[in-house]
Amino acid sequence: MTEPRTLPPFASDNYAPAHPDVLAAVAAANDGYAVAYGDDPWTARLDARVREVFGAGALAFPVLNGTGANVVSLTALSPRWGGVVVSDVAHVNTDENGAPERVGGLKLLACPSVDGRITPDDVARWAGQRDDVHRAHPAVLSLTQSTELGTVYPLEELRTLTHVAHDLGMAVHVDGSRLANAAATLGCSLRALTTDAGVDVVSLGAAKNGGMLGEAVLVLGPDAAPDAASARAREAAAAAVPFLRKATMQLASKTRFVSAQLLALLGEPDDAEPLWHRNAARANAMAARLRAGLEALAGSDGDGVRVTRPTEANAVFATLPRPAADRLRAVARFYDWADGETPDRVEVRLMCAWDTAPGTVDAFVAAAADALA
Ligand SMILES: Cc1ncc(COP(=O)(O)O)c(C=O)c1O
Numbered sequence: 001m002t003e004p005r006t007l008p009p010f011a012s013d014n015y016a017p018a019h020p021d022v023l024a025a026v027a028a029a030n031d032g033y034a035v036a037y038g039d040d041p042w043t044a045r046l047d048a049r050v051r052e053v054f055g056a057g058a059l060a061f062p063v064l065n066g067t068g069a070n071v072v073s074l075t076a077l078s079p080r081w082g083g084v085v086v087s088d089v090a091h092v093n094t095d096e097n098g099a100p101e102r103v104g105g106l107k108l109l110a111c112p113s114v115d116g117r118i119t120p121d122d123v124a125r126w127a128g129q130r131d132d133v134h135r136a137h138p139a140v141l142s143l144t145q146s147t148e149l150g151t152v153y154p155l156e157e158l159r160t161l162t163h164v165a166h167d168l169g170m171a172v173h174v175d176g177s178r179l180a181n182a183a184a185t186l187g188c189s190l191r192a193l194t195t196d197a198g199v200d201v202v203s204l205g206a207a208k209n210g211g212m213l214g215e216a217v218l219v220l221g222p223d224a225a226p227d228a229a230s231a232r233a234r235e236a237a238a239a240a241v242p243f244l245r246k247a248t249m250q251l252a253s254k255t256r257f258v259s260a261q262l263l264a265l266l267g268e269p270d271d272a273e274p275l276w277h278r279n280a281a282r283a284n285a286m287a288a289r290l291r292a293g294l295e296a297l298a299g300s301d302g303d304g305v306r307v308t309r310p311t312e313a314n315a316v317f318a319t320l321p322r323p324a325a326d327r328l329r330a331v332a333r334f335y336d337w338a339d340g341e342t343p344d345r346v347e348v349r350l351m352c353a354w355d356t357a358p359g360t361v362d363a364f365v366a367a368a369a370d371a372l373a
Pocket of ligand 1: 014064065066068091144175
């Protein structure tokens with residue numbers, strides 16, 4: 001019989017419980033009857049709060065999960081003949097079982113990436129096939145922020161990317177499953193990272209940020225310097241998303257309970273530090289602590305732990321000998337990510353969550369030292 005693991009998992013921030021304030025908000029929304037399908041007071045309040053946080057004109061459409069948010073967003077932005085430029089490691093490309101293709105009928109155009117980020121040159125390269133009827137017309141750029149590999153697009157780089165995309169007539173979508181972690185790392189507002197950076201539509205994550213269930217599609221309002229491609233994309237998305245949300249089975253009858261969770265995370269205007277930030281900052285800090293602990297286990301001749309990617313949000317990637325990884329897995333669950341530098345090593349992904357405790361991180365590092373011994 002397998003011994004029960006002694007530490008909480010580092011497998012995914014989705015394994016974490018919901019934050020008690022989120023649960024309290026759901027309980028408070030359980031207040032008698034309310035109009036179904038989003039015509040309720042909690043969703044109206046969410047709409048208003050989203051405009052306060054993301055800027056005038058922003059629209060919020062609560063959905064059931066992150067894959068659904070991505071499919072609804074991208075389907076709203078891409079014409080039937082269009083393509084969606086994404087990084088090769090984008091969740092939409094690798095981890096959604098083809099939902100964008102099967103449900104949305106989308107064509108994904110994958111770009112090589114470094115540590116999960118694609119560059120403006122990678123985007124500009126698609127210009128060549130804009131007028132070729134034999135190829136999908138590059139219509140949307142979808143960026144993940146923070147990326148699947150735990151990195152973050154800095155604001156300046158993001159602005160350049162949206163600029164290049166809009167110049168090519170493309171709309172810009174952000175898979176913001178972990179948008180909060182990116183904003184906490186960059187020390188900026190959610191608005192600075194989206195509306196003000198020229199992003200058109202966002203899949204706003206909640207589950208990985210202390211939510212229980214549900215996310216939202218945000219169609220953003222005009223930014224400081226609207227351009228034609230952006231204005232067209234936002235207008236088309238605002239008209240299409242309500243219908244697509246239903247057509248893709250992402251409209252919850254009791255939407256009020258999803259809205260209540262998002263409201264709890266976004267907080268009140270007078271909150272010194274809203275819950276989204278507290279949760280994300282904690283997860284990021286624990287990842288930094290974990291990285292530092294693992295770096296001390298490098299060993300003398302490459303036989304220890306090697307951290308493989310920048311730690312800019314709440315994920316740490318590292319390689320270690322396979323037998324040591326298996327011993328460590330018996331202590332706390334985590335996923336293998338890729339092969340290591342040599343056949344006897346494996347790259348693992350370690351995720352921290354809003355409730356990861358410093359003591360858990362330290363105990364995991366100590367267990368890693370034992371596993372390597
Ligand atoms: C970057 C990213 N986008 C989207 C999703 C999809 O979320 P869901 O599992 O709720 O469909 C995930 C889930 O892990 C993710 O990591």
